[in-house]
Amino acid sequence: MAEVNTGDGGEAKKGKPKKHTLRVDFTPMVDMNMLLITFFMFCTTLSKPQAMDLILPTKDEVKKEDKNKVEDTKAITVILGEKNKVYYYFGKPNYTDPNSLALTNYGPQGLRKMLIERNAVLVNRMRKLRDLKAKKQISEDDFKKQSKEIKNDDAGQVVIIKPTDGATYSNLVDVLDEMQICSIGKYAIVDLTEGDKYLVQNLETGGSLSKQAASK
Amino acid sequence: MSKVKTKKHSTFIDMTAMSDVTVLLLTFFMLTATFLPKEPVQVTTPSSVVDIKIPESNLLTILVSPKGHVYLNFDRPADKLAILDKVSQEFKIQFTDKQKKSFLSQPTIGVPISALPKFLDMSVSEQDEVLKANGVPSDSTNNQLKKWIQYGQAVNENLKIAVKSDQTTPYPLIKSVFSTLQDIKANRFNLITTLKGMPAV
Numbered sequence: 125m126a127e128v129n130t131g132d133g134g135e136a137k138k139g140k141p142k143k144h145t146l147r148v149d150f151t152p153m154v155d156m157n158m159l160l161i162t163f164f165m166f167c168t169t170l171s172k173p174q175a176m177d178l179i180l181p182t183k184d185e186v187k188k189e190d191k192n193k194v195e196d197t198k199a200i201t202v203i204l205g206e207k208n209k210v211y212y213y214f215g216k217p218n219y220t221d222p223n224s225l226a227l228t229n230y231g232p233q234g235l236r237k238m239l240i241e242r243n244a245v246l247v248n249r250m251r252k253l254r255d256l257k258a259k260k261q262i263s264e265d266d267f268k269k270q271s272k273e274i275k276n277d278d279a280g281q282v283v284i285i286k287p288t289d290g291a292t293y294s295n296l297v298d299v300l301d302e303m304q305i306c307s308i309g310k311y312a313i314v315d316l317t318e319g320d321k322y323l324v325q326n327l328e329t330g331g332s333l334s335k336q337a338a339s340k
Numbered sequence: 341m342s343k344v345k346t347k348k349h350s351t352f353i354d355m356t357a358m359s360d361v362t363v364l365l366l367t368f369f370m371l372t373a374t375f376l377p378k379e380p381v382q383v384t385t386p387s388s389v390v391d392i393k394i395p396e397s398n399l400l401t402i403l404v405s406p407k408g409h410v411y412l413n414f415d416r417p418a419d420k421l422a423i424l425d426k427v428s429q430e431f432k433i434q435f436t437d438k439q440k441k442s443f444l445s446q447p448t449i450g451v452p453i454s455a456l457p458k459f460l461d462m463s464v465s466e467q468d469e470v471l472k473a474n475g476v477p478s479d480s481t482n483n484q485l486k487k488w489i490q491y492g493q494a495v496n497e498n499l500k501i502a503v504k505s506d507q508t509t510p511y512p513l514i515k516s517v518f519s520t521l522q523d524i525k526a527n528r529f530n531l532i533t534t535l536k537g538m539p540a541v
Contacts, residue, residue, distance in 0.1 A: 150355030157362035164369035173385065175394040175502060175530035180522050204511070232539060287511045293404075294386035294507035296514065297533060301388040305539060 176300060181312065200242060200283045202235070202299060203320055206290025210235050210299075214242075217323055225323045230298045239306040243281045249274050250307040275309025283311040286320055379413075380448055380471040381405040383506035387536040394530060398498045400489065401532070403448075404505040408513040409475030411450040412488055420444055422495040423488070427453060430487075435460070442467075452477050453484055478520060486520050493526070501529040 203211040203225075210228050212235070218224035228234035240247050250271065257267045274280075285299055296313075303311045383405065403411040414420050424443055428435050431453050435443070439460040450471040451459045459470055478485035492499050501521065505514060521529060 147352065150359045151353075154355050154358050154362055157359065157366050161362060161366050161369055164366065164373055168369065168373045173394055173504075173532045174388065174390050174535050175392055176388055176390045176533050177392065178529060178531055180518060180527045182522065182525065182527055236539075287515075289510070289512050291511040292507065293505045293509040293511065293514050296511060297386040297388055297531060300531075301390070304389050 176297065178300070198280070198282050200239070200281055201320070202283060202285050203316070203324060204285070204287040204291035204295045204299060205324060206288065208295065210295075211324055211327065212238065213323070217319060223327075225327045227327065230295070230302075235299070236302055236305060239281070239283070239302055239308065243306050243308055246274055246277060246280050246307045249277075271307075272309075275307055277309075280307075280309055283308050285311060285313045286316045287313070288316055288321075288324070378447055378468075379403060380411055380450055380468065381409070381506075383504060385504060385532050385534050386507045388533040389536060389538045390533060391535055394502055394532060395500045398496055398500055400492050400499055400501050402485075402501065402503050402517060404503065404509055404513060404517055405475070406506045406509045408509075409450070410478045410485055410517065411448050411471070412476055412485070413447055413449070414492060416496065417444050419492065419496050419499075423491045426491045426494070427456070427487075433457060449488065450475050452482075453487075478516060483520060485517070486524055489521070489526065490524055493524075501526055502532050503529060504532040 197215065199215055201213050201217070205211055208230060210230060211225050212228065213225050226238075228238060253262075253267065253270055253274065256262050257264075262270070283303060285296075287296055300311075302308075381403070383403065397415060399415045401413040401415075403413065405411070414423065420443065421440065424435060424440060427433065433453070433456065435457065439457055442460040443456075446460075446464070446467055448471055451474045455474070459467060462470065476485045476488060477483070489501070503514075503517060521527070
């Protein structure tokens with residue numbers, strides 16, 4: 125195939141030029157092609173970004189009876205502060221005690237540890253489910269269905285995310301990410317209230333605001 | 341006695357067939373590769389563990405730069421033409437054929453509508469410069485971002501919305517885009533992120 129016969133086909137006679145066989149080695153060409161293929165394969169699959177689904181509540185006024193109340197024991201309010209700080213409190217805010225608000229960070233030892241501890245029931249169930257999947261005992265579809273069921277379970281925590289104006293986009297995505305990691309199915313992004321601002325300030329100033337209020 | 345001649349085997353492997361196959365595969369991958377549209381600002385998207393890919397078609401990408409400029413990208417050329425028609429009707433601007441062509445070839449929408457005809461008359465390199473300094477107005481008095489999205493939804497009812505932004509973008513800028521989306525009841529949308537591995541929990 126890759127050789128070109130330059131002979132005239134007849135017997136080599138004296139005085140006539142020798143029969144040349146011209147062979148082209150295609151190996152480097154194949155090498156180069158393979159390299160290019162690899163490049164294009166990676167380009168097509170890796171360049172496609174991932175998308176995080178986000179559903180925001182409607183702005184329409186919700187009737188009071190339609191609003192579903194969250195039990196205090198299940199509610200966690202996470203406030204995204206400036207300079208990558210995260211504050212959180214459980215249940216109802218306590219405006220008199222500056223230490224009701226806790227400061228943490230976005231690392232695995234900070235926010236994630238707290239969320240996993242609070243949401244231990246669902247995290248454990250999720251862990252078992254992942255084990256099953258790793259052992260290939262359940263199919264991909266079943267896994268998706270069951271993990272959805274677990275996340276929507278009533279035993280789960282409800283997280284209220286309140287970003288301050290000092291937070292960045294990556295802070296928001298990080299927190300939404302922690303919801304995925306910690307198997308929290310119920311979360312909402314809510315505007316910051318004046319009370320929350322007060323809590324953060326109170327903590328930052330070491331409780332001076334609540335002391336002022338108490339002395340009045 | 342004559343010696344038994346051992347036949348000489350050539351170790352030369354013919355690579356032609358192999359090369360044929362690789363060229364074929366290469367052509368396939370080159371044709372299926374989708375090239376990313378050119379963006380006026382380079383952004384580094386935050387990483388997340390979510391491994392859902394963004395929808396392939398009918399996608400409107402809203403790009404928010406760290407300075408708060410908003411850019412739009414509709415992925416279907418047919419939609420873009422229909423949207424431009426709607427704009428020209430509502431804002432009473434007539435676009436020439438040349439301007440329409442320029443609108444199709446420019447992937448990004450990023451100037452106020454009043455400046456659009458002038459913008460489309462420029463050359464592509466000039467357009468890129470202008471885009472960097474401008475952006476679709478999205479403040480409450482003149483919310484053209486809302487208009488564009490509404491046109492997009494009117495033209496293509498399957499339109500999906502994706503928000504792409506830099507890690508360092510301050511939250512108030514993102515919030516204003518989100519609240520615009522909420523205003524027009526586009527409550528479900530995607531945030532574009534890069535993949536990172538799921539940590540063990």
